Amino acid sequence: MNKKVKLLILAAIVIIFGFILNFLLASYILPADKTLTYNWEFPTNSAIYTTMFVSKEWDDSVDTVGAQYDWVICNTTKNDVEKWTVSFELPEDTYIDSIWNVDYRIVGTTVELTPLNYDDVIKAGSDQTFGMILIGKDEFVPGPVNIGYSVIYSATSLPLFPIMCFLSFLWALFFVQILSEERIRRQERARKQQDKETIIQSMSTFINFIDAKDPYTKGHSQRVATIASELGKRMGLDSEITSHLYYAGILHDSGKIGIPDNILKKVGILSSDEYYVIQQHAIIGGHMLEGFTAINGIREAAMYHHERYDGNGYPEGLKGDNIPLFGRIICVADTYDAMARDRCYRKHLSKEKMLQEFKDNSGTQFDPDIVKIMIAMVEDGTAEKLTAKL
Numbered sequence: 001m002n003k004k005v006k007l008l009i010l011a012a013i014v015i016i017f018g019f020i021l022n023f024l025l026a027s028y029i030l031p032a033d034k035t036l037t038y039n040w041e042f043p044t045n046s047a048i049y050t051t052m053f054v055s056k057e058w059d060d061s062v063d064t065v066g067a068q069y070d071w072v073i074c075n076t077t078k079n080d081v082e083k084w085t086v087s088f089e090l091p092e093d094t095y096i097d098s099i100w101n102v103d104y105r106i107v108g109t110t111v112e113l114t115p116l117n118y119d120d121v122i123k124a125g126s127d128q129t130f131g132m133i134l135i136g137k138d139e140f141v142p143g144p145v146n147i148g149y150s151v152i153y154s155a156t157s158l159p160l161f162p163i164m165c166f167l168s169f170l171w172a173l174f175f176v177q178i179l180s181e182e183r184i185r186r187q188e189r190a191r192k193q194q195d196k197e198t199i200i201q202s203m204s205t206f207i208n209f210i211d212a213k214d215p216y217t218k219g220h221s222q223r224v225a226t227i228a229s230e231l232g233k234r235m236g237l238d239s240e241i242t243s244h245l246y247y248a249g250i251l252h253d254s255g256k257i258g259i260p261d262n263i264l265k266k267v268g269i270l271s272s273d274e275y276y277v278i279q280q281h282a283i284i285g286g287h288m289l290e291g292f293t294a295i296n297g298i299r300e301a302a303m304y305h306h307e308r309y310d311g312n313g314y315p316e317g318l319k320g321d322n323i324p325l326f327g328r329i330i331c332v333a334d335t336y337d338a339m340a341r342d343r344c345y346r347k348h349l350s351k352e353k354m355l356q357e358f359k360d361n362s363g364t365q366f367d368p369d370i371v372k373i374m375i376a377m378v379e380d381g382t383a384e385k386l387t388a389k390l
């Protein structure tokens, strides 16, 4: 899983957690019951407040004064409010003559007003009206007013909600971007795979020309390529280099195209002149592949796969690590295939004999680090399994 997908999943978890927290805040955590007290000064700066005004007044006799008081309880918050109460002190010589839209009870000198239906809700941004007629000896002058109410927090009214919505929007953008990147990557992978197949098919077609000249080596190039790329993999080379190793293995003997048939196909012992001509396939291959710069190591593999680690190989007699890596790897893979297959002049070698050959020639013919891996591949049967059907 790549880093961006991990980040996407992490962001989704954070956002889901944020929404859950928002819901918990709204449902359980935030204190719902609130009270406030104010003197009768029309405290419109409060989120919940009442207003009261006198709509009618009359003076029936010299002893009593009556008035109709219309009240409004306003909810300017973003949340609905329920179970509200309004209480205030009533002077001793004043009584409630009539009241509407609200229940009331009097405890001592305190009047407590509650909605007719206690569960009635004052919606966010709305209000409720009620009224009463008070009659008393003197004009009623309201004192401190207490309002108690219970807030119904809705998840959408909390500040966390728009933040989480915004984060969700960003997440969705990120998700779309990842999707489109993944689509491009998939197309790129498909194109690379197609390119790879084109390269392998082109190379294999070319190798068929060599196989037609030298039937004894039929399938040799594919087997060497397979063993070489497995060696590369076990040496910890990255996948691009191991695929280059495969191509290098395919083309390592391409110089044989320039060797006369009568020498290449000769059954029996070669004369020293003929042997010299055969050796030229390395140089011919190196020159042929000089322009093949798109794949690193192709030329080196063809040119140097017959060099020996002790410097006694050909064509240049390079020694040790001076032999290019692809040359050293192909040399081991090439020798394995030569030993593992029947040739016109001998049968294939037994597993024990092959292992002995590799051990005996480690550090002389072969790079000891590479041959160690080859020995492991022979011992565990990987080399045989990989090349069985090629």
Ligand SMILES: [Fe+2]
Residues within 6 Å of the ligand: 252, 253, 281, 305, 306
């Ligand atoms: Fe060769």
